[in-house]
Amino acid sequence: MxxxxxxxxxxxxxxxxxxxxxxxxxxxxxxxxxxxxxxxxxxxxxxxxxxxxxxxxxxxxxxxxxxxxxxxxxxxxxxxxxxxxxxxxxxxxxxxxxxxxxxxxxxxxxxxxxxxxxxxxxxxxxxxxxxxxxxxxxxxxxxxxxxxxxxxxxxxxxxxxxxxxxxxxxxxxxxxxxxxxxxxxxxxxxxRGLPAALTAATGMDALTHHIEAFCSPLYHPMSSGVAVEGIRLIQQHLVNAHDDGQNMVAREGMLVASAMAAVAFQKGLGGVHALAHPLGARYHKHHGLLNAILLPYVLLANRDTIETDIGRLARYLELPQPDFEGFLDWVLELRKRLGIPHSLSEIGLDADDAAWVGEQALADISSSDTNACVLDADDYSQIFRNAVHGVLQGAKP
Ligand SMILES: [Zn+2]
Known part of the structure; x- marks a missing residue:
């Protein structure tokens, strides 16, 4: 080092x-x-x-x-x-x-x-x-x-x-x-009183924190380790907490995973948050919901840089297909299971502001600087358009 x-x-x-x-x-x-x-x-x-x-x-x-x-x-x-x-x-x-x-x-x-x-x-x-x-x-x-x-x-x-x-x-x-x-x-x-939809959105925010921290290029192996176990806790508990709000084991697992995420993202966040911050401020949409929708599109934009690490993570999670595709499928399936929309158009956003969104995402200094790979404003605009229209650009058919 x-x-x-x-x-x-x-x-x-x-x-x-x-x-x-x-x-x-x-x-x-x-x-x-x-x-x-x-x-x-x-x-x-x-x-x-x-x-x-x-x-x-x-x-x-x-x-x-x-x-x-x-x-x-x-x-x-x-x-x-x-x-x-x-x-x-x-x-x-x-x-x-x-x-x-x-x-x-x-x-x-x-x-x-x-x-x-x-x-x-x-x-x-x-x-x-x-x-x-x-x-x-x-x-x-x-x-x-x-x-x-x-x-x-x-x-x-x-x-x-x-x-x-x-x-x-x-x-x-x-x-x-x-x-x-x-x-x-x-x-x-x-x-325990948190409604299912909020449990889903906030849980996906925690998941996004862990994934973005795990993929951040900054060197911080302690935080990387926290992120890996945090993602596993979410895999274990999020659906159960969503389905049964009185399940205290699942609720505690999610509280711990969420808190751990803040430790993990001492490594930084990435493109999902860089996009979600300006979108949340302008359109008053829930931060976790925006992250949940944006996550797969940003994973695909980062794919070349993160593919090996995500494969390692997928093996730790014991996913049936332990590689990038298998991980992406897990995220997509989890979103669906939690009732989260696939595209930003489903929550009322259109792509008219794509240029503004791209510039704002790039300017989000707390997140865009630590994205897995370097993205410019046009890249962010394109990710935003993909997320509006539900286009998984770069996914294998
Ligand atoms: Zn967040």
Whole structure:
């Protein structure tokens, strides 16, 4: 190996049915005396929030709930959250929900301390100025405990927040090492109310994270190993979690796989996310659903570069046809089994914006730079057209 690599692995994790019982104790250990509980509005009447309230109240920990969080959280949501954080004299944060609640809570933790943080820690700035975690300034951000209620984004184990800028609907990735939650609680009980369609879409997001990380050209064998086992967990559990939301073994397997994906994608993501980010911001479609539809088309665009590695992966998964074609067939069959459309036209997108999509995907610095092979804007436009029309270009007949 010719160059020096920088790696850092994440944080305290409590995992399993009943892990929620660790919440109050962790709050006390971390000195969280008055947390702001960040969640999305859809959570207000649901069981997970009620459970959290019981645990905090029984432990005499005062808290307030902030739920003005859009499904693609915006900088404006974060600004409102900071107001609530300061008005309530909160000292810490608890995030309960999917990626939107996690990302909003991380954004609030940063912006509550550093008003310039959302700009100066935007991904392109991070790449230019903070090449390793040790290069970031220490900000003493408020402590954050994360409790995911979906198994998909892995945001609970990430140091990034994806926030949409309201003016131009562009998603920005904000990163600071202190945004990593101090404790993560993976309790499958919190995910059992997730509807089947969301279980499918979020699970396919986690699968895409693992596959894109596995295919990334960056050298990070620890993350590659995590990705391989994460994909196997999804193979084992996603359909069961989708078919029976009360299956706690499957729910836990998916929570673990999803969290692992955030560790895997320290290697980076790729063309699926490079396309899904601008499409999600412009057309307000679910991130996991976009990824699930786009995945086979990007795999085919990367085929020449990833064929050998995917064959190795297919053998580990013990697929009946252990090669690239067999893996592609598995992905296509899984999508179908989960009721996910084959083309973007089926969710209302057309190819009129293909040139814009290509440019935006190329500009998605957090993802396009780590795609398995180099793609230009025209390549991304063509992949997008293929995905709109359902054309598996490059597949063997
Ligand atoms: Zn994703």
């Amino acid at each position: 010719s160059s020096v690599h920088y790696w850092n692995y994440p944080t305290d994790i409590f995992c399993g049915s009943g892990a929620l019982g660790a919440l109050a104790e962790r709050c006390k250990l971390l000195g969280m005396h008055n947390p702001l509980l960040v969640t999305d509005p859809g959570m207000l009447a649901l069981e997970p929030l009620a459970l959290l309230k019981v645990h905090l109240t029984q432990a005499d920990i005062p808290f307030a709930v902030f739920s003005d969080v859009a499904s693609n959280p915006t900088m404006q949501d974060v600004a409102l959250g900071v107001e609530a954080f300061k008005a309530g004299k909160h000292d810490s944060l608890i995030a309960l929900g999917g990626g939107s609640a996690m990302d909003a809570a991380k954004g609030i933790s940063l912006a509550a301390v550093d008003v310039q943080g959302l700009d100066r820690f935007e991904w392109s700035q991070v790449i230019a100025h903070y090449p390793t975690l040790a290069d970031f300034p220490h900000l003493d951000l408020p402590r954050l405990i994360a409790l995911p209620t979906t198994a998909g984004t892995g945001s609970e184990l990430g140091r990034e927040a994806v926030l949409t800028r309201s003016e131009d609907s562009i998603k920005r990735v904000i990163s600071h090492p202190e945004m990593l939650p101090a404790t993560v609680i993976l309790d499958p009980v919190l995910t």
